[in-house]
Amino acid sequence: MNDTREDMANRVFLISGGTSGVGKAIATGLARLGAKVVIISRSADRGQAAVKEISEATGNSRVDWFAADLSLQSSIQEVANIYKRKYDQLHVLINASGxxxxxxxxxxxxxxxxxxxxxxxxxxxxxxxxxxxxxxxxARVITVSGHPRFLKNPVINFDDIQMEYQYSAMRAISQSLFARTLFAFELANRLEGTGVTSNAFHPGRVKSNLGRNAPWYLRVATPLVNAFFKAECGIGVYLASAQEIEYANGMFFDEKKRIIAIHTQFEDGAGNRLWTLCEKLTSD
Ligand SMILES: NC(=O)c1ccc[n+]([C@@H]2O[C@H](COP(=O)([O-])OP(=O)(O)OC[C@H]3O[C@@H](n4cnc5c(N)ncnc54)[C@H](OP(=O)(O)O)[C@@H]3O)[C@@H](O)[C@H]2O)c1
Structure with missing residues (x-):
């Protein structure tokens, strides 16, 4: 492990989506620095395979995994409890699943x-x-977003955020991108002064399995697209570990570490509205 950093040895990172794509790229980068890395997956096979692959690739055996289906609130509750029973510290939470x-x-x-x-x-x-x-x-929370180009003029239909009446996959994709970016900003407001920060980022083009639920004619294109994508996510590793941004809060970083003023594109009060809606949907 030639890239290890002394300050990483005692830090614990929890990554949702660590078996593939952005999450796995960040997990690998952090493991390479010598950190304790914990990933979440729905599948024991994928979780264990990712732990093995990350450990072998980085020489870091301090990689762990937990099972959770993050589409289910009961499973999220359970994995959070299991995490807290097993570990007494969490320095960085990386919301990278999607x-x-x-x-x-x-x-x-x-x-x-x-x-x-x-x-x-x-x-x-x-x-x-x-x-x-x-x-x-x-401590830090970092949340995966998307390319700033796709965040221009964000529109969230709070009256039908789950598209119960008229579903369009493309609108649902962009609305979920807007909403999770807004979540990161609203979280930052609420965390001000607590010692925990929240930032959002565009991961760049990272090899992905996001097309796994797509129609076959889109799935066949995945290997071709991935051939042009990277297996690393430098910005994710940077945001999770760099000391110079320890106090950055409520920012959006692009893949080149530039801060982009995305938050100004959301309507005033939208973050609070989203938070209230999430509270209601999760009875939190
Ligand atoms: N890749 C890129 O270039 C790129 C660029 C911009 C934005 N993004 C955004 O980044 C996010 C992740 O994309 P990706 O490329 O990393 O996708 P991916 O390669 O398909 O990986 C998705 C990850 O999320 C986990 N996941 C999905 N559903 C889950 C569930 N119900 N429970 C638990 N884990 C679940 C998967 O874990 P298991 O299947 O093992 O459970 C997997 O580790 C997406 O929201 C995407 O829009 C990606």
């Missing part, structure tokens, strides 16, 4: 599946872990 569903699907708890995974899971997992983050402070 999914795309081309047809409307409901979870067993009656929530739109894409909204549940891409937005509510970040809200609930973060809130369930805020106590341990604050106790471990200074």
């Amino acid at each position: 999914a795309v569903y081309f047809k409307k699907e409901l979870t067993a708890e009656g929530i739109d599946r894409m909204f549940a995974v891409n937005v509510l899971s970040h809200y609930l997992l973060t809130n369930r872990l805020l106590d341990i983050l604050q106790e471990s402070g200074p």
